[in-house]
Amino acid sequence: MTTGRPAHPHRPGCWHTVARTLAHSGVRRVFGLPSDEPGLLDAASAVPGLDVTVIGDQRTAACAATGYALTAREPTVLALSSGPSFTNALAGLLEASSLSVPLVVITTAVPRENTGRGAFQYVDQLAMIDRLAGWTHRADHPDHVAWAVRQAVHRAVNGRPDVTVLEIADELTGSEPEEPPVPLPVRHLRTLPPPDDLDEAAEALRKAHRPLIVAGGGTRWPHDLQGVEELADLLEAPVFTTAAGRGAVDERHPRSFGLLGLYTTPPATDLLESADTILVLGSKLEETARMGWTSWRTAPVIQVDRSPVAFGEGCPVAHPLLGDVHLAVPELSTRLRSRPRTPHPEAEAWTGLQHRVAAAQRVHTEADFATSPVRATLRALSRILGPHTLLVQENGLHDIWTYHYPVLTVAHGARPVCPGEQTMMGFGAGASIGAALARPDEPVVLVTGDSALRLGVGALDALRHHALGVIVVVLDNQGFGWPRRLRAGADGPHIGTSWDPDAPADHLARAFGGHGTTVHDEESLDTALHQAGHRAREGRFSLIRVPVPDDDVPLGIEAAGY
Structure with a gap:
């Protein structure tokens, strides 16, 4: 975009230091839209080990980085600049914050002498983002750049x-910060809950008659959690996941029952309501995870999380275990193997119910x-592309079917990319770019609605530009599904919720x-999916439009009374 100020000559010093420090810290990819003057994207393109992905829209770039x-x-890094560039990315940053994603935003600032004096494209970025970000800082001294x-x-x-x-002061962009010694990459610091706390939690699980396991999004960092299936077998416990935790357990395992809350597939609520002890791994139990069942209010909850603020946020916690779930799970299993659970008459009935x-x-x-x-389409996706397909999701009325096991089954490690509690429309289209870049050798399928696609339609241009063979499945009800359903039968006037475009999604x-x-x-669906898979291997994206009726509504929506 035009700044209205003359461009300075290329001064790589500050941005070169930023880019080199990112690479040394373990960052591999930077997303963004080029600024008027050479900046972080330009410097990063010259640093070995850093890949730069240019996206023509900051909102889409934020979703792609997520x-x-x-x-x-x-x-992952998102490069922005002050003003409309920063504010345009906010919806994507809202979703990234909701998902607890390690996203580093590096942005420029206007000259300090013009702050408060009608500066061109000035916004108080750090104040604007403060409630969403875990840490904000303004670097305004050359010696602090690498540290920051x-x-x-x-x-x-x-x-x-x-x-x-991180906001880089305009005055630093022409500086030549001193190059610090090459540091080691930033490490994931991992902690083990205290032995006494683990002993206490293991004893509570050992005494439980109807234990249940919930795996959340925290199980995916920094790598796949191993051992949940073994722990489930030791406890004879059913396993549920949150939307972000899906893939922590192989949904083909006999103890797996899919997602909980709004996305529970009936009659699995019978298991949720009957649990007498709940083990929560890496989840705050957000609102959608708590919907439709109540035992989280009354049953003792054992919660494992790396963040102290997670405990008690979503539900009462009897046994908080502060530490890394990847370390805590094998420790709990070791304790349960060393002192097996005492056989109980209810155990057989609990397994029978499962x-x-x-x-x-x-x-x-x-x-x-x-x-x-919708269900026929999802079944075809699983049959033709397999359970290891990388699924990218939206949260519209019809595509919520993708959250329902076993309508769509996910293997261990095949982590779907889904929105968090914010569920911004259009997130999936942008996120599919980043997912495809991260896993270039795996099939990537985006399931979205027609309205959500319109909000993220610019992502299609990025898929073409970067030769990403994403398969886009559009569930098209020709309008706004959620508003239409919630207005159905309502008294009084209401606005229309239909949207019949001259150019349907396949034309786009x-x-x-x-x-x-x-x-x-x-028959035409199977043919389209086979052909799309072939084009995907050649780096060409495909869009399959599936007209859907209003009444093809997911189970969880019906059960929740919507």
């Missing part, structure tokens, strides 16, 4: 992963295209250089 961080499970960059990365990855924001629930859940996958085009795909098609039955 998708990359979630998929690569490493700190490294601190931003350290704060992003340690404790609970977080958004951090078998009955699993059988009843499988019935929900049995839907043909005419009955439920072709306009942006991809392949677009509309399917109306299982």
Whole structure:
């Protein structure tokens, strides 16, 4: 964008120091839109080990950086500048904060002499982002640049992963900071809960008659959590996940029952309500995770988390275990193996209930295209592309079906990329860019709605530009699904919720250089998916439009009374 000020000659000093420090700290990718004057993206492009991804819209870039961080499970950088560049990224940063993503935002500032005097493109960025970010700082001295960059990365990855924001004073951009010695990469600092606390928690699990495990988003940092299935077998406990925790357990395991709360597939609520002890791994139990069941209010909760502020935020906690879930889980398993649980008459009944629930859940996958085009589409995705497909999700009315196991089944480690509690429309389109860059050799599928796609449509251009073979599945109800459903039958006047565009989603795909098609039955769907998989391997994106009726509504939505 034009700043209205003459560009300075190229002065690589400060930005070179920023870029080198990022690379030395363990950052591998920087997202952003080039600023008028050479800045971080330019400097980063010349530093070995740093990849630069240019996105033509800061909102999309923020979502792409979030998708990359979630998929690569490493700190990622978003380069911004003061004014509209920064504010345009805020919706994506809101989602990144909700997801607890290690995203480092590095932005410029206007000259200090003009602050408060009608400065061009001035906003108080740090005040604006303060409530969303875990750490903010303004670097205004050359000797502090390298320290501040490294601190931003350290704060992003340690404790609970977080958004951090570093503002580089305009006066520094022409400076030549002294190059510090090459540091070691920023390490994930891992802690083990105290032995006494682990002993106490293990004893509570040993005495439980109907234990239950919940795995949250904290199980994905810094790598896949191992051992949840073993712990479940030791406890004879069902395992549920939050949306962000999906992939912590293989959903093909007999103790896995999918997601909890709003996304629970009936009749798994029977297990949630019957639990007498709940082990929560790396989750705050946000509102959507608590919906539709109540035992979290009354059953003793054992919670493992790296952040002290997580305890008690979502539910009462009887046994808080402050530490890394990747260390705590094997410790709990070791204690349970050394002193096995005493057989109890309820154990057989608890396992029997799990078998009955699993059988009843499988019935929900049995839907043909005419009955439920959404379920038929998701079943085809699993059948043709497999359970290791990297799924990118939205949170619209119809695509919430993607959260329902076993309508769609996820293998261990195949971590879906989903929005957090903010559920911004259009997040998925941008996030699919980052997911595809992080896993270039795996199929990436975005399931979105027609309205969400319109809000993130610019991402299609980025998919073409970067030769990313994402398969975009658009569930098209020709309008705004949630507002339409919540207005249905309501008394009084209300605005229309239909949106019938002259250019449907498949036409948009072709306009942006991809392949677009509309399917109306299982045969055309299978053909479209096979062809899309072939194009994906060649780095070409495809968009498959699936018209859906208003009543193809997910189970959790019906159960919640919406």
